[in-house]
Amino acid sequence: MKQLKKTWIVLTAVASITMVVLSGCSSSETSTTNTTPATGNSASTAAKFGGVPTDLKGTIKVWDWDEAFLKRMVPEFNKVFPNVKVEYTVVNNGDFMQKLQSGIASGSDVPDVILGEMNYRGQLFDLGILDNLEKAPYNFAKSELLDYLPAILTNAKGELVGVDQSITPAGLAFRRDLALKYLGTEDPTAVAALLPDWKAFIEKGKEVKEKSGGTVTMFASFDDAYRVIREQASKPYVTGTNINITERFKQPIETVFSMRDAGILGKYESYTPGWNASFAKGDNIFYPMAPWGAKWNISANDKDGIGRWGLIAAPGGSYTYGGTSIGVFKDSKNKEAAWAYIYFCYLSDEGLAISYKEFGNMPGIKSFFEKHKDWLDAGIEFDKYFKNQNLSKTFFEKIVPTVKADPQTKYNAIVQTAYSSLYPLWMKDSSISAAAALEKLKGEVKNLAPEVSIK
Template identity: 75%
Template sequence: MKRKRISWLTTLVSLGLVFALVLTGCSGNGNNGGKKEGNSAGAGTEGNTAEEGATDGATSAADLKGTIKVWDWDEAFLQRMVPEFNKLYPNVKVEYTVVNNNDYMQKLQSGIASGSDVPDVLLGEMNYRGQLFDLDVLDNLEAAPYNFSKDQLLDYLPSILSNSKGELVGVDQSITPAGLAFRRDLAKQYLGTEEPAEVAAMLTDWDTFIAKGKEVLAASGGAVTMFASFDDAYRVIREQNSKPYVDGTTINLTDRLQKPLETVFKMRDAGVLGKYEAYTPGWNASFAKGDNLFYPMAPWSAKWNIAANDKDGIGRWGLIPAPEGSYTYGGTSVGVYKGSKNKEAAWAYINFAYMSDEGMAVSYKEFGNMAGTKAFFENHKDWIEAGTDYDKYFAGQNLNKTFLEEIIPTVKADHQTKYNAMVQTAYSSLYPLWMKDTSITAAAAIEKLKNDVKNLAPEATVN
């Protein structure tokens, strides 16, 4: 099925696109490390876009001085980006600490409680982003000294970058619209084709997906499933049905999750889901093992999931939109700590690393991150057209063109609060049992989930 190419401008303006990198870029598992300092690296370079965005014309890049602390889990990004930042801002010292994303919130809350160790630049991975926002420790980026307008962001982003007061408290580390990665070799063997357009055309909805999964299961003698994990399927289908479900202290859980869970339980009972728990060593190894066809995939997944886990997988993968629509997968916000004594310098770093032309020349071309601003896509069509190094794992398929033209148009995203994080915590503790015990029904699972969320949030009303 040949898809008509859509122009970038039409995609961004006429279609009113909504876009959604962790577990993060979004799901990368960094290791705890010691503090490291970014040193000045020569004289400033020409970079008006970065300078103007960072300081709103108030202070020149060369005149901006100070020391900022950054906590991040991507050490390779820091080692590459900080020296580039110092070329333009030679008098801003960046002290960074590598913190595992799973330990980030605990370390941050300890620092806030002690009042001694809180970074100027704060990251919010999607699983705990709402919890971070509700701590009320992030500055409003639309106020001075930042003066950044949410109108500059892609349409879907403000809802997942704003706190409960409606203040914009972060920008996106990298957009996370998501589809499905698939093994071309398995698709050719069991679906009869490895061409992405043809694979997508035969999987029009989840009922068809399940039916095809039964055929694959039978043809492979039970060796190949459609998704590696119950959780993989849930992540996709939950976010396809994105809509606000937290209203103050009321959590409308049944309304939000009943349909997604019923669909995933139907997949479980049909036998088309693997037995791995997501982000375990077995799940990681399954990418190369080849015992299932599909995985959730955002732009960051090419680096953190495919390349990291299937080192011999060049040419082995394809990317398609998910049946019944796109979704967000992971993601990380980046904001400024309210108590920072160097707010302009912190914002200069954020603007440079995640939005400026100079920073994105590194972040996009070397790490595959796509900025969350409309200007990035309007100004860098040539970058998208050229592809990235990760395309080689996908037999030359231009991944970011696929995201932009085929996946982004139907993306939705939930507003994030501390209660969203609590629901995710409760679900994560329950789904391994749901995956294994087929006597548990979707209805029983929802009731158990509601009870566990009530225990985590006794002050809330959980419906």
């Protein structure tokens, strides 16, 4: 919604695409608190596990929005670390940052393991509360990550402050039945060939609109199209308090407005009940999709959709979609135990066998794709929704090679907040031009952050 060498320094990090989010990065569950006691040490025959003593003692707090993951993973963790007590709280990802800031302010309730969903990751990193994972007691090597990941896991000081729960290189999921009816093919390779760029995508969208009498659109939402095209154009655009909105967002906004004006975008707002229902309804062909999307978007919203979906790279290249970083609170009194939890869940052979195979969380470490080709070949449970198209191999072979991502600061989050407040009107009011929307975005960012200089 998701094998490694046994030496700390050569361990490689797992990521997550979340999301979350953004998403696999989201959950509608309300906050509840659970305590999982230590269990038997059935898997701990060696003195250390990945460089961490298995007789480590302590209690750690974990906040997460994926209760199913916690219930499955924590007991397995305690088989290796029986004396580490994991107190976990299920927190809706939309409430996470506010709850965290309240805990920091009061000094009474801050988790040892801190999640950073992409929408607020830059804001989280700028708080300065996360430990540098390249230093002791973690000693994790940044070079082990896929090349695009350090940019979105590093704070403004250049410190690596998280590993990824699941990588989020993204493409487009599509309804095979609708593609066959309106594009003439359901084969992913053939569909991708029909859509080499966004100009071709718009022209095909016009054909779909005419054939369907306007009842079927290419994307379900203005926001779906924008998030794809925005992230394809990824580049650093924040330097200190200087934000270059024109250079970064002019082209994405113009392209999406062309889609809007061509009538090929649906009227849903992303992550609303109507948008969720549209996956099964069948009035839109394409949706953004990262690895977590097979669980959190497709299977969750189209329960009868086995065999109904396909996956292609997006016209114009890959992009990131959501994602969740996992870091350690710098003032934690149990840093080794917190890292043991992160290592087990997201870096170890034992944890990845669950996180990847059962939850579809795709790791973000170079060595995984070299060492576990058999895992990739075997596919994952959610492939069945895609007519047994191998999702992991499609992501790794066709989407990962061109992905890139913006470095994250609090101003990235502010720009996203400004956009989110504006796009519903842009979607509905066709009298608003792309140029006017760009200026409005600049103004709203300035309102939210008066100290910045905007181009």
